Amino acid sequence: xxxxxxxxxxxxxxxxxxxxxxxxxxxxxxxxxxxxxxxxxxxxxxxxxxxxxxxxxxxxxxxxxxxxxxxxxxxxxxxxxxxxxxxxxxxxxxxxxxxxxxxxxxxxxxxxxxxxxxxxxxxxxxxxxxxxxxxxxxxxxxxx
Numbered sequence: 001x002x003x004x005x006x007x008x009x010x011x012x013x014x015x016x017x018x019x020x021x022x023x024x025x026x027x028x029x030x031x032x033x034x035x036x037x038x039x040x041x042x043x044x045x046x047x048x049x050x051x052x053x054x055x056x057x058x059x060x061x062x063x064x065x066x067x068x069x070x071x072x073x074x075x076x077x078x079x080x081x082x083x084x085x086x087x088x089x090x091x092x093x094x095x096x097x098x099x100x101x102x103x104x105x106x107x108x109x110x111x112x113x114x115x116x117x118x119x120x121x122x123x124x125x126x127x128x129x130x131x132x133x134x135x136x137x138x139x140x141x142x143x144x
Contacts, residue, residue: 001029095131
């Protein structure tokens with residue numbers, strides 16, 4: 001059975017279902033949970049010297065949001081008596097950060113929501129979950 005389970009989180013309602021599934025699976029297998037929330041990089045603009053939000057303010061807000069997301073996973077895991085390791089990372093492509101984190105943490109399963117909050121980009125480019133499915137050498141459990 002799976003012992004090192006990664007559950008990425010973007011804070012969406014469908015991700016909550018993936019978190020519940022990952023926690024239950026980790027509990028039933030005696031495994032550990034790993035969670036990651038990917039922060040967006042600062043949107044630098046070559047055309048404008050003025051940014052609507054100063055870079056540090058942007059970074060701080062991104063970190064607060066990401067930290068709250070992984071804390072929710074840690075809290076759910078703790079309530080179920082499951083060990084959970086949480087990280088936030090900045091990446092242009094969340095799917096790459098998810099796969100890199102799974103590898104660095106030696107995870108043997110990734111549990112993801114079927115879709116998240118990627119808006120129009122998900123429609124045009126495909127969802128982060130689809131990209132993880134395409135590029136992962138690990139099993140991926142997709143929760144709807």
